[in-house]
Amino acid sequence: MNSIYVLPILETPRLILRPMTEKDLQMVVYWRNAAHVASMSVELRYQSLSLDHQVKWFEETRRDRIDYIVELKSDGKSIGSCGLKKISYPGFEPCMEKNRYIGDVSELRKGYASEIAKRWVQFAFVERNLQTLIARTHVTNVATIKINRRLGFSFLPWPDHLKSDSEDWVFMRMTRDEWQLS
Numbered sequence: 813m814n815s816i817y818v819l820p821i822l823e824t825p826r827l828i829l830r831p832m833t834e835k836d837l838q839m840v841v842y843w844r845n846a847a848h849v850a851s852m853s854v855e856l857r858y859q860s861l862s863l864d865h866q867v868k869w870f871e872e873t874r875r876d877r878i879d880y881i882v883e884l885k886s887d888g889k890s891i892g893s894c895g896l897k898k899i900s901y902p903g904f905e906p907c908m909e910k911n912r913y914i915g916d917v918s919e920l921r922k923g924y925a926s927e928i929a930k931r932w933v934q935f936a937f938v939e940r941n942l943q944t945l946i947a948r949t950h951v952t953n954v955a956t957i958k959i960n961r962r963l964g965f966s967f968l969p970w971p972d973h974l975k976s977d978s979e980d981w982v983f984m985r986m987t988r989d990e991w992q993l994s
Contacts, residue, residue, distance in 0.1 A: 819878060822935055824927045826886070829894065829935075832879040834870060839890060840881075841866045843915025852913070852950045873897075878940075882912075882928055884919075891919040894932045896940070904944035904987065908936060911947075929959050937988045945991075947984040960984050964994035 822829040832840070843849055845860045870879075879895040894912035901907040912928050914920050936942045947965060949956050965984040 819880075820939065822880070822931055823885070824931045826884065827924060827927055827931075828883045828885055828888075829880045829928065829931060830883065832870075832881050832893065834867065836881050836890070837866045837870055838863055840893060840915070843893065843913065846915060846917065848917060848920070849913050849915055852953050852956075878908075880932075882914075882924070889916070889919075891916040891924060892928070894928050896932075896936060896945075899946065901944055901946060901985075904985070906942050907944040907946060908940070908942055909946045909948065910936065925955065926959050926962070929963060933963055933986070933991060937991050942988065944985060944987050949982050949984060951980050951982055957982065957984075960986075964990050966990075 819831040821831075841861050841863050844853065844866075850860070876898040877895055879893060881890050882892040882894060883890050892912065892914040894910070896908040896910055899907055899909045910929075910932060912925065912932060914925055933945060936945050945965075947956075947960050949960065951957075961984075963986065965986040968983055968985050970983045
């Protein structure tokens, strides 16, 4: 990613999506260690995340990732995060893996995840000019799978170079062309 590129602030009808900063990391650690988020994470299902680890991760991943904090427009409350991670997917470059979660459990089931996902996909294909988005989702995360399907993602077999360590995960992909048709 180009380090000169300044990440924009994004909006939806009810939300503001802004670039994550180091000031957000303590809150992110709290969210990522919450049972409803950690249970859907490959790396956090069996161990908790420390602030030191998150700070180191943040510093080391800015060239290959874009991470945003999601805030309510109504009161500025931070409720979750979304991200894009550069990933190799031959024949579908440039490609990134998308993720998102509502970290604040009191804000679940209010339609925010769908709102975030729709704007995040638009950001990826329009502002970042990506060719392909992928999503790796835990099979029990039915809400995320439904959102991805509504957006135009389709299920595919795991590519050999992205093999999952577990059969508990599904692989979904959407190209810019598929998005424009949906």
